[in-house]
Amino acid sequence: QITLTESGPTLVRPTQTLTLTCTVSGFSLSTSGVAVGWIRQPPGKALEWLALIYWDDDKRYSPSLKNRLTITKDTSKSQVVLTMTNMDPVDTATYYCAHNVRKYFQYWGQGSLVTVSS
Amino acid sequence: DIQMTQSPSTLSASVGDRITITCRASQNVGYWLAWYQQKPGKAPKLLISKTSSLESGVPSRFRGSGSGTEFTLTISSLQPDDFATYFCQQYNAFWTFGQGTKVEMK
Numbered sequence: 735q736i737t738l739t740e741s742g743p744t745l746v747r748p749t750q751t752l753t754l755t756c757t758v759s760g761f762s763l764s765t766s767g768v769a770v771g772w773i774r775q776p777p778g779k780a781l782e783w784l785a786l787i788y789w790d791d792d793k794r795y796s797p798s799l800k801n802r803l804t805i806t807k808d809t810s811k812s813q814v815v816l817t818m819t820n821m822d823p824v825d826t827a828t829y830y831c832a833h834n835v836r837k838y839f840q841y842w843g844q845g846s847l848v849t850v851s852s
Numbered sequence: 853d854i855q856m857t858q859s860p861s862t863l864s865a866s867v868g869d870r871i872t873i874t875c876r877a878s879q880n881v882g883y884w885l886a887w888y889q890q891k892p893g894k895a896p897k898l899l900i901s902k903t904s905s906l907e908s909g910v911p912s913r914f915r916g917s918g919s920g921t922e923f924t925l926t927i928s929s930l931q932p933d934d935f936a937t938y939f940c941q942q943y944n945a946f947w948t949f950g951q952g953t954k955v956e957m958k
Contacts, residue, residue: 781896830895837943839896
């Protein structure tokens with residue numbers, strides 16, 4: 735059974751850096767073809783893809799946010815980490831990580847609500 | 853960037869109705885289109901991949917079709933569990949979601 739669990743702060747101050755961790759089970763981050771992505775959703779709004787990392791450490795970033803994002807993985811810990819710099823209130827959202835094998839997001843975590851406020 | 857536009861934004865319907873949601877891409881995405889269902893406070897659930905491939909366990913009343921820049925999701929007979937928000941997503945070039953269609957009870 736594949737599961738993904740997001741963890742991280744619920745409140746971040748403006749200009750701070752957000753660090754979110756996705757802990758996965760039921761699959762290995764080193765298996766050929768496997769990828770994990772991050773997607774966010776502001777309250778009441780649409781989904782927005784942020785970043786994705788492949789089993790071979792290849793990475794993809796949203797062009798509009800790439801200067802603020804870093805995605806890494808620790809295969810031994812089954813974790814994928816997303817950092818987002820210079821947080822702003824408009825970054826308030828639920829952040830999801832999701833499993834990606836055939837290019838679409840098949841399994842999702844439950845989401846982690848991050849509020850940006852002073 | 854490829855933009856995805858869904859219509860309508862809200863759809864009011866009754867149990868038993870046949871409904872159709874449209875998704876248009878700003879560029880050709882081939883058949884690389886997925887549909888997700890999301891209920892309040894929950895993560896999106898994958899319904900359909902590659903335009904028309906139903907995920908395991910998804911009822912056959914859900915049907916996806918289209919290609920290129922125009923796609924549709926049809927629910928042949930709306931059930932109480934189907935009232936939710938639906939998102940399309942292209943995965944031909946990076947990943948882009950539509951803005952969502954909320955299916956509400958009439």
